Amino acid sequence: MRLLLVEDDARIAADVSAVLTGAGYTVETASDGKDAWFLGDTEDYDLIILDLGLPSMDGMALLKRWRANGRHMPVLVLTARGSWAERVEGIDAGADDYLPKPFQFEELLARARALIRRSVGHGAATIAIGAVTIDTRAMRVSVNGVPQSLTPLEYRLVSYLGHHRDRIVPPTELQEHLYGDDFSRDANALEALVARLRKKLGAVAIGTRRGFGYYMGETAP
Amino acid sequence: MRLLLVEDDARIAADVSAVLTGAGYTVETASDGKDAWFLGDTEDYDLIILDLGLPSMDGMALLKRWRANGRHMPVLVLTARGSWAERVEGIDAGADDYLPKPFQFEELLARARALIRRSVGHGAATIAIGAVTIDTRAMRVSVNGVPQSLTPLEYRLVSYLGHHRDRIVPPTELQEHLYGDDFSRDANALEALVARLRKKLGAVAIGTRRGFGYYMGETAP
């Protein structure tokens, strides 16, 4: 689960981020509206927690612009207590839930869980694509219920493809994810890795779009 | 999509260029400010990625001179992390976005996508023209909702025409965008490519204005 926290107060951001991280989420933070806009517009998050009253851009405007661009990820808005006008405006802007400040962390977690569960199908800790099941918590992968022993690199590859299911992932992006900035490897290393994975998961588990990249899931030709 | 990368460190330039090329862009590189200024002033790019701290000319000065000359293409500036002064100065100079070094290639790609999308005026990640729909994120094209399997070059061509809808694009411009500086191809290569595309997208998807070029969308006769 990947969350974006939009919060300008560094201390609050650190606290909330720590709580969420402790609950098992991957948290990224944006401290001003410009960063938030780019991240929310270009990255895929399972939930965005948006504090209103940002310095460089109005949080509500931010939300409206995301929705106008067809971004429909769940957004939990943090408002000042009792500002009813904001709540009404937020409903139009497309927020999914509200939490008045100050709030209990417990309540934040509960609402975050509910929103994530409600939103996409992959609210669980496991990703299932065809015969392949990825248990992200236990870092285990099964095929037709039979657990497979994957090497670390292999697991990182399925995991990445699984989290980006139904999307073509370019080889360069995979290389960056697997190897970081180190580009010393031959391009063939990735191909060899994919080949080994297919041997374990079945040839159809990972698809190739020649000239574009690899994918898992449905991608009609 | 045609990009200009202004970067003096040859190793970084090679890496970044490889990533961008892998993502489907045509990348040209300038390793010093003089070349960069000339290219940026005379050629048309969909995005310029500008590293500050060039040897023969200050990157910021470069940007200011482009803008002073009425060049308004999107510019993504690479800054040293935390150099806030540079960011502020850059805003005045006319940069569109910033990325502190070191950065993840994935983030660079995301921001590049966002800038290009924004500049062309299509806020959404999909472009719809007649029966044809281009999903720039998934790099997929559908006709009447039916996904088509396009080759990389074919995709780059529809993508370019789609981003410049309702405008007649001269063959020379298309060649530059598809092949970069490489002038080795026969002029007929492009025509053959268009023919193959029309077979997949339908003959009416791409129009020809004899003597001027190709277009998608509505164009006054």
Place this chain on the structure above:
DNA sequence: CAGGCGCTGTCAGCGATTTGTCAGCTTGAT
């Protein structure tokens, strides 16, 4: 410390796909 083992990068060759080129044909403008 030696040997074995698992992981991963590299190499070379194959097969399929993509793409450039050619030759002949069609179309549109004058």
Place this chain on the structure above:
DNA sequence: ATCAAGCTGACAAATCGCTGACAGCGCCTG
């Protein structure tokens, strides 16, 4: 009607991705 621009189908060359084999490396065990 004529000519050039553009279209098309066929073919060949270049490219891309897959695979099996092998080698280097780190790690564990005896």
